[in-house]
Amino acid sequence: MRRAHPGAPPRGTGGRTLTSVGAGAGFDGNRPVDRAVDRATDGTTAPEPTGAKEERTQSKLWHITLSVSGTETPLKEVRRGLEQLAHDHPFLLTSRYANDHAEIRYWEEARDLHDAAAVALRLWGEHRSSAKLPPWEIVGLEVIDRETYHQRIAEGYGPPPAAPVGVHPY
Secondary structure (H helix, E strand, O other), X not given: OOOOOOOOOOOOOOOOOEEEOOOOOOEEOOEEOOOOOEEEOOOOEXXXXXXXXXXXXXXXXXXXXXXXXXXXXXXXXXXXXXXXXXXXXXXXXXXXXXXXXXXXXXXXXXXXXXXXXXXXXXXXXXXXXXXXXXXXXXXXXXXXXXXXXXXXXXXXXXXXXXXXXXXXXX
16 A cells, blocks of 8 residues: 555555565565454454455365485484484384484374475474474485375375375384
């Protein structure tokens, strides 16, 4: 919205200050990033744009393969850390590990690929201390939608189905 001068309330608000509510409220160019509902300071709420609620609630399943590696760590410690991660992150399907690298595969529910990748890239670091994971770095990430995952399996290429579920050595 255009303002008469910097700091003036937007036109049509009757002098009320509007604020955005909701996680991640911000702007990308001239449009709200998360379509947050504007709430006036007097407690009234502006109506949501048509379709905004559906956009917020729609999500898809994404198959994540996260690869990490680093300095050699005793296999027993790697296994214990990955088992704790599986306990802390209930959607973890399978992990394969060696003393200097590991691969974690799981399903993530997210609105789009960008959100799924962002969550996946935080997984190792956010659980590093609580699960006592090795101080390894993320060296690879693959994020594919459910349809692509199943298409790859049906055509006989891509990763084998995540079975057996659990933490296993290479």
